[in-house]
Amino acid sequence: MAVIYEKEIERHIGNVKVSKPRWKVSSREVLEFSYLQKVGIVEDNQWITKLRGICLQVSSPARNPHEINVIIKKPFPGKIQFARCSCTGGKSGKSKHTAALLKHVSK
Numbered sequence: 392m393a394v395i396y397e398k399e400i401e402r403h404i405g406n407v408k409v410s411k412p413r414w415k416v417s418s419r420e421v422l423e424f425s426y427l428q429k430v431g432i433v434e435d436n437q438w439i440t441k442l443r444g445i446c447l448q449v450s451s452p453a454r455n456p457h458e459i460n461v462i463i464k465k466p467f468p469g470k471i472q473f474a475r476c477s478c479t480g481g482k483s484g485k486s487k488h489t490a491a492l493l494k495h496v497s498k
């Protein structure tokens with residue numbers, strides 16, 4: 392079963408102030424080039440699953456990778472309760488790294 396549906400990602404990221412949903416393209420780029428290095432479960436109980444992802448900086452891979460933290464509210468397919476990335480603008484939880492992680496666990 393899917394942890395989340397792609398529709399839920401769209402609900403979460405869809406209201407960014409951009410004219411086109413460009414995150415779809417950029418998150419695929421991040422996935423294709425394997426910049427999303429690792430996704431793991433850091434906490435899992437009956438109510439939530441907490442995921443953490445590590446993503447290399449596309450423009451400068453030698454620098455510290457971005458860290459993405461996401462909390463999915465159960466039951467699955469769940470709701471995105473919290474999302475944050477360490478990149479610039481990642482506080483919104485809507486960066487392409489976050490999108491890549493969410494897409495990674497969606498169906």
Ligand SMILES: [Zn+2]
Binds near residue numbers: 486
């Ligand atoms: Zn990010």
